[in-house]
Amino acid sequence: MCGAHCWVWRSGVFRPRHTGRGHVVGVTGAPGTGKSTLVNALARAYRAQGLTVGIIAVDPTSPFSGGALLGDRVRMRDLAGDPGVFIRSMATRGSLGGLARATSDVILVLDAAGFDRILVETVGVGQAEVEIASAAHTTIVVEAPGLGDEVQAIKAGVLEIADLFAVNKADREGADHAVLALQMMQGLAPVGVGHHRPQRGGSAGHGEPGLQPDGAWLPPITKTVATRGEGVEALRDWVEKHAGYLRETDQLARRETTRAASALDHILCDRLRGILLARLPEGQLTACVAMIARREVDPYTAAAQLLSEAGLQ
DSSP, X not given: OOXXXXXXXXXXXXXXXXXXXXXXXXXXXXXXXXXXXXXXXXXHHHHXXXXXXXXXXXXXXXXXXXXXXXXXXXXXXXXXXXXXXXXXXXXXXXXXXXXXTTHHHHHXXXXXXXXXXXXXXXOOOOTTOOGGGGTOSEEEEEEOTTSOOHHHHHHTTHHHHOSEEEEOSTTSTTHHHHHHHHHHHHHHSOTTXXXXXXXXXXXXXGTOOOOOTTOOOOOOEEEOBTTTTBTHHHHHHHHHHHHHHHHHSSHHHXXXXXXXXXXXXXXHHHHHHHHHHHHSOTTHHHHHHHHHHTTSSOHHHHHHHHHHHTTOO
């Protein structure tokens, strides 16, 4: 039965009438940084404030067996039984960028269901994991001491996608060095990179956010020990401050536009691919792949031929 937060079907499209209230928080970072534990602790911090939390945990799919070990539920078992928390594990099923193909749909469903905060934990594959920036309102990039140097972090593009930095496992040796490396990267970032223009001097030296003359946000750096809950409340408060910053500026509208454009792009790509395959004669795609493998034709020419045969070019 359709409840108070249901979607309605009109004119052949879903209209999520009750979405737009939940704040979407993306949590990304390299494997081993403690993302799942941090998400678990962050959810508990929000529950302590009486807010409901929806969690989407994305796990990688094996390219060989096609299966996925949805292990995040094991790490979040202490949230089991809490009526204010809903956890949905998802497998990537070959989708790149750190998210599953249907992640944006699940975000909308949880938003329509009335969850106050929606936490999205990405796969943790490393340098290609930037899709979360177009799916979340606030993106937390999790770092940990001893997992690589600052050059590796620069390669991952974290300055472009991070709204907040969390140096997790801060009780380990090298945590202060990790914070310093992030601060140095903020100071070295070229003006105009992404939507963050780091402040030169001032609060940047202490890892505190500051508004630039153009009103841009400087991502704060917070040290956390998720296993003990240390620093998690401070991280939660920074998420809320960033949410307030988005509401007070035009950034929230811009990010909603980015999310809508990304969702529409994915849907169009899937639909157009389906139309293409439906119009091609049986075996045509396999034949083209074989021709490319034999070096008889290049992939671009083969794609153009397929589109032409399907009447899409």
